[in-house]
Amino acid sequence: MSELEAAVAAGVLGAEQGHRSLLQSTVEVARAIFHAKASSIFLLDAQRDELVFEAVAGEGAATLVGQRFPSSTGVAGWVLVTRQPLVVDDLAADTRFSREAAESTGYVPRSLMAVPLLVEERALGVLEVLDRPRDRPFTLAEMDLLGLFAGQAAIALDLMLRARRARDALAGEGELAGLARIASRLEAADDEARAAGLALLEALERVLR
Amino acid sequence: MSVLAHESDEELPAWSLPAEAGESIRLPAAWTEPITREWAWAGSTGRGVRVCVLDSGVELHHPLVGVVNRSVAVIREGDEIVVRDDDEGDLCGHGTACAGIIRALAPECELVSVRVLGAGYTGSGSVLLAGLEWAVGEGFDVVNMSLSTTKRNHLDRLYELADAAYFKRTMLVASAHNMPVESFPWRFASVISVGSHEQADPFTFYSNPSPPVELFARGLELDVAWLGGGTLRCTGNSFATPHISGLCALVLSKHPGLTPYQLKSVLHLTASNVGGEA
Numbered sequence: 060m061s062e063l064e065a066a067v068a069a070g071v072l073g074a075e076q077g078h079r080s081l082l083q084s085t086v087e088v089a090r091a092i093f094h095a096k097a098s099s100i101f102l103l104d105a106q107r108d109e110l111v112f113e114a115v116a117g118e119g120a121a122t123l124v125g126q127r128f129p130s131s132t133g134v135a136g137w138v139l140v141t142r143q144p145l146v147v148d149d150l151a152a153d154t155r156f157s158r159e160a161a162e163s164t165g166y167v168p169r170s171l172m173a174v175p176l177l178v179e180e181r182a183l184g185v186l187e188v189l190d191r192p193r194d195r196p197f198t199l200a201e202m203d204l205l206g207l208f209a210g211q212a213a214i215a216l217d218l219m220l221r222a223r224r225a226r227d228a229l230a231g232e233g234e235l236a237g238l239a240r241i242a243s244r245l246e247a248a249d250d251e252a253r254a255a256g257l258a259l260l261e262a263l264e265r266v267l268r
Numbered sequence: 269m270s271v272l273a274h275e276s277d278e279e280l281p282a283w284s285l286p287a288e289a290g291e292s293i294r295l296p297a298a299w300t301e302p303i304t305r306e307w308a309w310a311g312s313t314g315r316g317v318r319v320c321v322l323d324s325g326v327e328l329h330h331p332l333v334g335v336v337n338r339s340v341a342v343i344r345e346g347d348e349i350v351v352r353d354d355d356e357g358d359l360c361g362h363g364t365a366c367a368g369i370i371r372a373l374a375p376e377c378e379l380v381s382v383r384v385l386g387a388g389y390t391g392s393g394s395v396l397l398a399g400l401e402w403a404v405g406e407g408f409d410v411v412n413m414s415l416s417t418t419k420r421n422h423l424d425r426l427y428e429l430a431d432a433a434y435f436k437r438t439m440l441v442a443s444a445h446n447m448p449v450e451s452f453p454w455r456f457a458s459v460i461s462v463g464s465h466e467q468a469d470p471f472t473f474y475s476n477p478s479p480p481v482e483l484f485a486r487g488l489e490l491d492v493a494w495l496g497g498g499t500l501r502c503t504g505n506s507f508a509t510p511h512i513s514g515l516c517a518l519v520l521s522k523h524p525g526l527t528p529y530q531l532k533s534v535l536h537l538t539a540s541n542v543g544g545e546a
Contacts, residue, residue: 108388130389137324137360140385140392141415142451143443145362146503148489177449180418182389197489197503199466206447 075226078219079114085212086116089188092208093172093201096190099123100176100212101135102220103184110135110185113216118189134173135185142182144174144206146197169193174205176213183216298523303537305471305544309518314374316524317517320408321370321510322399323363323415325356325383332368332493333379341383342399344391349398351382359386361494365502366414366510368493373470373514377521380408384415393419397426400440404433409520412513413442413459414506416451426453434458439520439528441513443505444481455480460516460532462509464488470511475539483535485511 464487
């Protein structure tokens, strides 16, 4: 692998790791701000029409990442499809809401705040905050805070998705894998071949302009 | 036939008024007295008003919802989007919550559920549009839309449907979106957009002098109907919206035939920060 190819790959892979840390930090901070037991980010997998646990803080952190469920049912599905944030407290602790949530998270939350992750017109997923303290009343200011916070989480998620697409496109049989191979050959070429290659690239750039 | 084509069925000429014809379309000067809450809805139960809940479905036989006159679902069959009678109920709980709020305010209104959730996220915008088109075609008096879309490629169609509803005297009541992203249809002037306030009284609502959010209604920590015949305590603009839908049902039951702009005027004049008692 040439230095240039390696640099491209390292840049993308490094971004993936960095953005994953950013998402993890986001759910940790969401959990802390709302004094909650857990927080999660779900990513929409549009191809399979499913929501996937992408980052989890608190309860379920060890087991949930990677788990999937349908994209348009339950509270998270409603939030994703309608673009509306929702805060739910289960006072009876014995409704279908709790059982459904328990099936997807492995524990029974008593309350749930869910907000869509939106970037421009795209819905990327859902941020959830589970089991905030019940001894103080909820306010609309907290709802606004949740929305603002989700805006930041959505940008992090979007950056990660772009990095993933770049990595997939440059790797193996990816759509743009040829670009990485050309970089590799340019790196290895002698001066004459390299100059000719760069001239061809310039010509290509003009054609595409 | 598309609901958008209905204007073409009307007699011609549709867009001009011949000389001397003003008298032929004389309308009653209905509002000869001050518009108060007493005038607007006192004694009304919502009887005779047809309210549509465009949402996740409505649970049948929920004690806080009562009779649901009809339930349909918008589903995808291959490339087609179709509307079918449906007995799956509610796939989330939210539609049941909205229906319960409307029922509490307008106990004798007719409730119809249009389920636009459950067909998957992909294509959900088209499903929403098909559900709204069906509702406008059915000529409901009020359509509760505690939902929005961010997809701009649906914007033209959504505009057309909202305008068609407006001229057919179907009041669309839509949740405002309190996040830093543009969404629709609540931003349209042809619908009533609703945000939340923190008061506990279901009849307290405010007229906003700084739109696009037009009204604020109860949206904080409400006990609402949810799945399994139970209740949950919920917060969100999506619960403020059915309060206004319920009020619309009360007003339209007492004053049938009001146009959306007349109904908006009544709500403005009876708002808690205008002429209504808080």
